[in-house]
Amino acid sequence: MKKEPDLESALARNRRWMVNNQIKNIILRSPNQVAPIEFLQKKFKTLDLKGKALNWLKKYPCCFEVYREKDELFCQLSKRMQCLVEEEEAIKDSQEPVFVERLAKLLMMSKNQRLNVLKINELKRSFGFPDDYLLRIVPKYSDMFRVVSYTGRRSSMEIELISRNPNFEVSSIEKLAKKEGRGPRFSCSLPPTWIKSWERFREFDASPYISPYKETIGLIEGSVEMDKRSIGLVHELLSLTLWKKASILKLAHFRREFCLPDKLNVLLLKHPGIFYVSNRYQIYTVLLREGYNGSELIEKDPLVVVKEKFGELMQEGLHEYNRRHYLMNLEKKRKKGDLTIRTETRKRDSNEELCERDDDQEGGGLGGIFDAEERKRFYKVLFDDDSK
Incomplete structure (x- = not known):
């Protein structure tokens, strides 16, 4: 890309x-x-x-x-840092219903309504979940979630959805469509000159939208319908993240749970108008184009x-540290006498440069008033006065 x-x-x-x-x-x-x-x-x-x-x-x-x-x-x-920590904790407390909805949505999109805890932990910061979400959220909403381990091993611990909330079964695309009074469809952010890409997007978007919360029963792997459902699912996952982006490798860890294709990156690269795929830092990352205006997020979560x-x-602290060390080094050089020597050399070079510049001007500046020796004396007085 x-x-x-x-x-x-x-x-x-x-x-x-x-x-x-x-x-x-x-x-x-x-x-x-x-x-x-x-x-x-x-x-x-x-x-x-x-x-x-x-x-x-x-x-x-x-x-x-x-x-x-x-x-x-x-x-x-x-103290200032502690205030930010307290502010962050207050936001997490106030956003608890948001975290509950995000977790429920993740489970509702999965094949068996449950996800491995270790896999969720890989993306928990992307979704804004607090580190102690297993203790803070899951037990508190026991009517919706429960932790299970069918093999008895700790590594196989899963969070399971007990009851589905119909209000959560609406994707971000469907919400926007309802708000604008139209049918659900993807948005495309491509230059008008990308004619072939626009044609492929229109052909893809012409088929009916398939909600990521719909079960995959009856959908054939590799079919247009299944690809459309996969694209909608990745779109919904990214819309739930704080920064509207995620590692493709981490998303692929949920391949079986979300019924995603084996070569997820290939599928995403086919839709450059919806997603932007980058290999920055040698890590494949997918970003939701519609979430950004230039390099800035359009809607910033309070946690962001x-x-x-x-x-x-x-x-601010780094700037203060650099400024302080700059002044300390300046003082050391001043005491050693290095600063005075360099300053005088700089002044002398500047005098000569200005004199040469005036010599090049025909009848302009000081060249038309003083001769070379007078100009040197003038600049010497000027710089000496500035240094005082």
Whole structure:
């Protein structure tokens, strides 16, 4: 698929953000939400980081606070960071009904109304589920969900849907169609010059829409109807995610549960107007085109908004750290005398450059008023006055 700069930018991963988010979670799980630096240093290996943990944490003073107690260094979240954590938790509490609906929708799209817990965990952050959703949500809604293990092994634990809610059986495409008073159909985001792709899309969209919540009984694998159902299912899955994107590899883990084709990436590449497929970071990712305007999400989930605030706080701390070190290095050079020598050299070079520039101008600027020696004296006074 041809690369599109805006959508490639939307797929960019901020490695620093991900590492700091993991450090934040480690601190939150620590006793009294305080983690010894020595403990974080050991965790750095699992975060695929090198160097000293202390040096990393000092780069983000707006996020983390480091202090010494009894000759041992500790780290805790800053007050501003703690406020963001509280805001995130408040949003998770208020969005509990949304999480319940998302989980129910996932189970309703599956073949046997149940999904493996380990597989759900691979995508739980994409759907915004809290880490403790098995304890926070599933037991609380025992009339809808239950955890089962038919083999008795922990790895085979599944969440099963007990009762279906008809109100949840409406896809995002059907909601939009009802709102606009038309029949359900896919939207296509392609340039008008892509004539053949438009023709293929119109041919595909001409057949009736098949809801991903409809059972696959009677649908033949590889048929147009089955492909349409698969495209609708992936569309619905992506619409349920926070960032309207997901790893194709992780989606393929649900191939049997969702009756998806073996070569899912091939099917998605056939529909460039609906999906954008990228191999950025050597990971195949599919993005829902209609969810983006350029590189920006059109509708941002409240959890996305608070996570963006975390990124802004992180950048603010990094900027503060870089500025402080720049001033410290400047002061060191000033004390050594290197700064004065370089500044004088820069001034002398600038004087000569300006003089040469005026010499090149015929009757313009200072060239038509002073001769070369007078211009040099003028610029010397000008720069000396500026330095004072």
